[in-house]
Amino acid sequence: MGGLLNRVFHRLALRRWRREVAQAATMALPQLRQQRNQARALRGQLDRLIHIADGRLALPQIGTSAFPRPHGTDWSWRPELWRGPLPTPGLSSVPSKSRLSDEVSLFHDCSISELTLRQLRNSREEDLAPFGLRMDVFKFDGSFLSLVVDLPPEACTNLARHHLIRVDTILESEKPLEIFARLNIRHGPNTEQLVRELPLGEKNVTVEYDLAYSTLNEKRIERIWLDLIFEAPDMNQVVIRDLTFARYRRANI
Template sequence: MGTGAPRRDVTIGQQSAGLFERLGLGHSLRRWRRALDSGTLSAAEIRGILSEIRSLRGRLDALSAEAQTALLRRTDAAAATINDIPCDWSGRPGPWNAAMRPRGIVHLPSPTALSTGVTVYHDATRHDLSLRQDMATGGQGDARFGLVLEVYRFDGSFVSFVHDLPAEAIAGLTLNHFIAVDIRAEREQPLEVYARLNVQHGPNVEQMVRQVDFRGESGRAEFDLAYSRINERRIEKAWLDLILEGPEMTRIAIWDVVVMRAPRADV
């Protein structure tokens, strides 16, 4: 009994070290450690090491976000349902899953790319509004981050977050599918939110608009593709707009967004 646990710890350590070596990180870590331990580095050399570490951290953060997205697709797709039908795909857009650079934007121009595949638009000429990414905390959903939009003077009619759906979301997509978007948001005052699904099939774009039905902070919009005129054999791409209608002198914190699809249940 007494000798089993230590051997297991060594095995885990060896596995972790092996992973670092395979990723090419072990050599860099040892080199930085030896250099710092030497006590002979100049300020410029230490700044160089810090720059390398920050660059590596950025790449690791991006890789972590990709891994979490992959895990979400493998776990949440099975757990999530649309009308009690198990989903065959689900995903969380980048700003709710990975750190943005920069984290905050003031006098938000249109368009502004927030991350790969997500862009924000509005139609205002006077737009005193700011957007920032905050770390999510307990009780705000499963996302790592949330987006907080603060609007002051705004002479436009909408602010829209546009999410390009990834290839796996449209692979095998048919008229037999439902698509849904779940949102968790804190609205300072009543604000209508719409979801618009856009599917390009050949030269045509099918658009379906639904108002997000909120129950407290949780909202959902659903699209039944059976009621569309999509040519499923010619689907090229799809994107989803989350539209905030007429925001002014308000704050909305969107703590989570998850897009899902599910096949119609066999009758």
């Protein structure tokens, strides 16, 4: 009975709003203003319902940390933004140093920001990450644009020069774009910086950082973060479908 009543109420509501839309062009302005306010309030609730429903119903499963790991991995991680829905799914006219989550922030030096960030729901069968990140860049008058991902403290625990750190990402862009991935490891007063250029035009990208070639002080490691640096990003859209990290020991030769 309840299901039948819900369907009846739903049809009545749809009929009512179709009628309001048909009359909007000739409606008296005070009444039109009232209808607009009601429509906005309704839209806000519908948008929230759709966002929650998309998060629960679409593939893949929210919260999953499943992804391929190299043999011998002793630590691995997918940041929160790619695992679950954020309280604030998007930002527009993004100022420098803005945070989209506790772990991801954006840095730039534009005088006027024409950048947007939005979390989106992955729904393709090949996607392992539940969510992705879309960045739209319109006019860009700055000299740098960097997406910063702070790794958790566990990444520093027992980190040594016999380790390799691997970063895997699925990345799409409207136009070919030069992107550099810089791993930063703060140890005492110094910061080790290891830079890799992502292959141009490839979607599934893997980069590895061999710490044997660093001057890392293993006893003083304090913090690790990754900079994704975008060169000449204006009038482009970038979607990062997934981003994962794995730490493993170098094979003995």
